[in-house]
Amino acid sequence: MAQGDGCQALLVGYPVSVNAPVRTELLQADEAGIRRAADVIRAHGLVAFPTETVYGLGANALSEPAVLRIFEAKDRPRGNPLIVHLAEAAQLATVAADVSTRARDVAARFWPGPLTLVLPRAAAVPLVTTGGLDTVAVRVPDHPVAWALIEAAGVPIAAPSANRSGRPSPTRAGHVRDDLDGRIELILDGGPTPVGVESTVLDMTGESPLLLRPGGVPLEALREALGPVRVVAGADHEAAGRSPGLRYRHYAPRAEVVLVDPGAGETAVQPWLAAGRPVALVSQRLITLERPRLTVRVMPADLVAYARDLFALLRELDTAGVEIIVVEAVPERGLGRTIMDRLRRAAAPS
Ligand code: AMP
């Protein structure tokens, strides 16, 4: 289907607004499922699919009406731009303009993988996709289902995480269904996602690379490969301008998240237990404390394994009716930086 006939496609295919509920299909991410998903994308519909980081909510990145539906389905603020996914780096010129040699080198080194590059936007990418910015965020995911889907659809796929805005990102198909059932056409179930946290976002448009969001590729790996990488503080005004996503509360379960120092968990849960409230204590240490209404979760010492389980844990504790989640801080190295970023945002007042 040619670009620009989106409105007609919406009339014959999919509703413009989530105000008209749609039936959400849940299919295995096998050949037939991927074929069906590609049809939905080509008809300007919405498909949730697995990547190596988290499940993405995909639409044709070059179709304004399709991309608008992503914002509606997620209740995502329009100013928070989307990441465009490609099947291979060779397609970069379709979405980014003036790609520098340096940016190409970074892409060659880290793609496919959980690194998103912010580059000058090509004219073909509508401003709705980039939240009105003249830059575009782009990556090649490291997941066979994502490649097959993008290839079969024949278009770049814009895909933020497939959760309702503000909620923890989905790492299983069931998480997507819990948040988006009745709002999207299709969920492709490809099992749990292996990395479990979103991609690292690196701005390549300035003098030196600027880390906008810690993610699946650790800062140490970037510095080792690229030399100096600047990091922006979350509260920084310039940072909020460069990375609109930083402005919004994120990753939050319904329960209140309280971050405490390592070793301080047992003491921190006491006032809530005394008040009779259901509390969870999340630590990397073995916890021997047992109390009624206390749920204990011991997380892996290995930060890669911890990151993979983090969002599923937050959702599981919500489902269990926990009201307060006390989490002990993890070391700020490797994926620990990413885990701490997500925990701080989850703990931030709304
Ligand atoms: P999500 O897709 O929900 O993982 O969020 C995408 C992240 O990428 C958000 O933090 C956005 O602010 C960031 N992002 C996307 N596009 C751009 C861009 N053009 N410039 C800076 N940050 C971006």
Ligand code: MG
């Ligand atoms: Mg997200």
